[in-house]
Amino acid sequence: MMRHKRLDHRFLEHIPERLEPGVLYISMGYATSAHSCCCGCGEEVVAPFTPTDWKMTFDGETVSLRPSIGNWSLKCRSHYVIDRGKVIKAGPWSDEQVEAERRRDRAAKTQFYGQAPKIEPSVQSAPVKAAPSFWRRIWNWISGRS
Template identity: 70%
Template sequence: MMRHKRLEHRFVEHIPEILGPGVLYVSMEYATAVHSCCCGCGEEVVTPFTPTDWKMTFDGEAISLKPSVGNWNLACRSHYVIDRGQVIEADPWTDEQVEAERRRDKAAKARYYGATTVERPPAAAVTSTAARPKVGFWRRAVRWLGGGR
């Protein structure tokens, strides 16, 4: 049973060290939402916004996250949907369902992001922007935040 039936959202730049119960902290700067597990166990739940992870919608009043939040690595193994701030308990998953989802997620990431390392040709060999390797989302984010070159 879910202890928190509703999450109040707070837009923040940095996620606080101590999470308030029933609060969904949303950092647009870091494309992430964090909350204390809605079952009440107190564990931190991180939902990154990426093309292969969660999508966040804000309608001016409330926030929704898609897909559902499945806390398979937590002792509680809670599973719920956050829809317009409401926490809707979802059916538990079997170990087989969790493993199937992990395989699907890994395959989706491999399709979207491609290889994790890119062989770069010598600088003199690069003659056009089309020949340059694509820069990934996280590397662009780090550069944008001033942490990379």
């Protein structure tokens, strides 16, 4: 059951530390959104806007996010779509479906962001680390890896 059937949006520079239930916070500067889980469990849900993650649409009055929000790592495992500010409950996924989506997501990220070429150990010298791309830095910031 979805406790919040609608999300009001707020465009701001920084996502606040405390999220008000029923509000979708959007930071275009950091290309991300955050909200309190719509089931009412109180967990924070972050949806980064990247070519391989979520897309945000603003029609001048309402906001939509695609694809759906699947909170598979949360205890509630809620699944919903945010469409023009409305929260639409989506069906549950099996563990197999979740794992298949995680594999697809990893493959999409690898394809989009690329992967360092494999170097034979015998030819490898000191490790060289390339500077991360803009999207990689955003992803690292969002996921707490910065």
